[in-house]
Amino acid sequence: MSFELGMMLLALFGLAGMGLPIAYAILCAALLYLELSGRGVGLAGKLLMDGLYQSFVLLAVPLFIVAANIMNAGSIADRLLKFCIALVGRFKGGMGHVNVVASLIFSGMSGSAVADAAGIGKIIIEMMTKDGRFGRGYAAAITAASATIGPIIPPSIPMVLYALVSNTSIGYLFFAGIVPGLLMGVVLMAMNVYISHKRGYATEAPVPLRDMPRTTARAFPALMMPVILLSGIYLGYTTPTEAAAVAALYALVVAAFIYRELTWRSLYAVFADAARSSASVGIVIGGALILNYIVSDQKIPEMVARAMVGLDVSPLVFLLMVNLIILALGCLLDASTIILVIIPLFIPTCRELGIDLVHFGVVAVVNCMIGLITPPYGILLFVINAVTGIPLAEIIKEIWAFLVALVLALLAMILFPDMVLFLPRLLGYQG
Template identity: 70%
Template sequence: MSLAFLLCLLVLFGLAAMGAPIGYALLVAAIAYLGASGQDLALAAEQLIQGLYDSFVLLAVPLFIVAANIMNAGTVSDRLLKFCVAVVGRFRGGLGHVNIAASLIFSGMSGSAVADAAGIGKIIIEMMVKTGSYTRGYAAAITAASATIGPVIPPSIPMVIYALVSGQSIGYLFLAGIGPGLLMALSLAVLNAGLARRRGFATEEPVPLARMPQVTARAFPALMMPVILLTGIYGGVTTPTEAAAVAALYALLLASLVYRALTAGGLFTIFAHSARQAATVGIVIGGALIFNYIVATENIPRSLGALIEGTELSPLVFLLLVNLLLLLLGCVLDATTIILVIVPLFLPACAALGIDLVHFGVVAIVNCMIGLITPPYGILLFVINAVTGIPLREIIGEILPFFLALLVALGILILFPDLTLWLPRQFGYQG
């Protein structure tokens, strides 16, 4: 490890500690490395342009962001929530189950935990608090926890980014995320049911079965979006990037023509907000592309792989150690940064130890999502605090049981890879 690389790390972590956006910190640290090592500073621009030019798959990121923001607009979220209330609201702790079910369904449209928490999450928190049965902290905590499902169930922006750094198929990664996403939802539902009995949460008035067809019909067009998306990808009709464009177009037609919930002014606001979100992700990706060039130049992945092979770690112990590290990093870094900068360091070691890279990617993404609710610095905790005004101390006071439930789900995924790989194998995956 050269002095120039040590300077690069010092600048990176120094700027991050000062509160600089991580994308800018990566770019400045990379330029500091190039200058200290005597390389042409134009290499930074070259690596950025070449990395983006060679990664057509990245176009899916802004398209999924647009689709999610359109689906958050107007009556789409309301219709989905009413459908969830009709299906699972009749059980004790019903609105908690509605919260989880809504995140599970909406995850098939957004691919973003923050979009779920800030959009449909705000609505369901208000519904839960209004009943008087749930504290503000509990409603916010279960909303934050269920929002972590969003980037695991396809479509998933983190999986698109992981496919970029690992070379794995987005289609197989999307399939691999379905089982883990359902497991996360199940673990949260079991916990909510137990807490509902212990705390005596009231049951909601069940929706009459005679109204179920009407409620389902109103939500059916929105429910079809993930079906169209996945059918296009796995039916060989579209690439994942083209499927993202189809999803954005479908969301636009649905919100404007079918539900008539979108005005021209509202559409402009959505596009502007989506552009800002995509630009934020793009800056991080650009900085990571340059930083990954530096890491490759310093031969860090090969050195790390040789070190791990020398210690003769078993694949299971390696996975446990890596996941512990990612959990700790998840307290201070966002998921995009971890996937772009940290995860690629371990890919050569995974290959050497015979760890399937699709399984590793899904486990790492689940881990990063848990990091979003890790107290006291989880990003989702701050997002919900910002959109609802619920004090952080109330949210943190209730989040620990949900955090532990998701850790149990993560442990199961690590110990039993077939839970992740079974579905991709049914579609021809040979890993």
């Protein structure tokens, strides 16, 4: 290890340990490396300009954020929740199922786990805990766990970031996330059934079948957004980035002209919040671009690849090892940092071992999402705590059962790659 790299790592962990946000810690440590190695901050500017302005794919991130914020405005969430209650509320542990299905639907709008948790989290937790039907810790835990589905079913901001570092097709990544996202929903609902029977949680009053068409019609415009998004990509009318623009425009039309609930004041709030969120992601990306240059300059990916190949491990063993590492890092780092900084280290080895990069990307993103609910630093636990006031200890106590269910789903995705690659291959993927 060179002196410059050692000082950079010392600065990175020291600043992060003192509580500086990880994005700023990465930027400061990377700039220190460039200064010590005699390259200067001018190179940092060039790397940022090249990375941010030559990557057309990055435009999808703020556009998906705008679309999600618009769809979360007004009564759209309320309409979708009523549709979910009509669909699955009648089964044992009804509101728990509603929670998961609502996340499956909202995942087709936001692409962000935090947006899903903050967007409908408080509403649905209040519905679950009304009249003591569910414990508040349980309601918060299943809300946090179901929010992890958000970035798996398209659109997905983490998959856009993975496509950036791996040069993989966003379209195929989006389609590859559909079955794993549904699997995550199924295992969470299965765990909800088990716990609901064990604790005697209530079901909701069945919605009469004659009311279903009206309930569906009220939610139909919002339900069509993921359909429009994916059909545009699949039929070749739009690139994924253009599809993000179409999604934002469609969300605007639905909220402003169909539901008539978007005012100029709320539209300003939507754009302001989207700008803040996009800037946060941009800072992480900027730091990662400089750090990735340093990692490449030090030839770390080649060293990792040689070490792994030298161990003569099978692709399956390598995947299991990498996922254990990501799972451990997920307890400490946010998903964007892992995807932009850590995962690129393993991509050369994946190519050497013949591991499909679409499969690897989906598995890695799922793993990162599980990290969002892994104690002690799972960010979704803190988000739910912040929006509801439910003590963190109560949420952590209830999260373990759902954590186990999601890890089992992740293991199934690793062991059975066809589960992930089925839809992309059906649509022409040759990997």
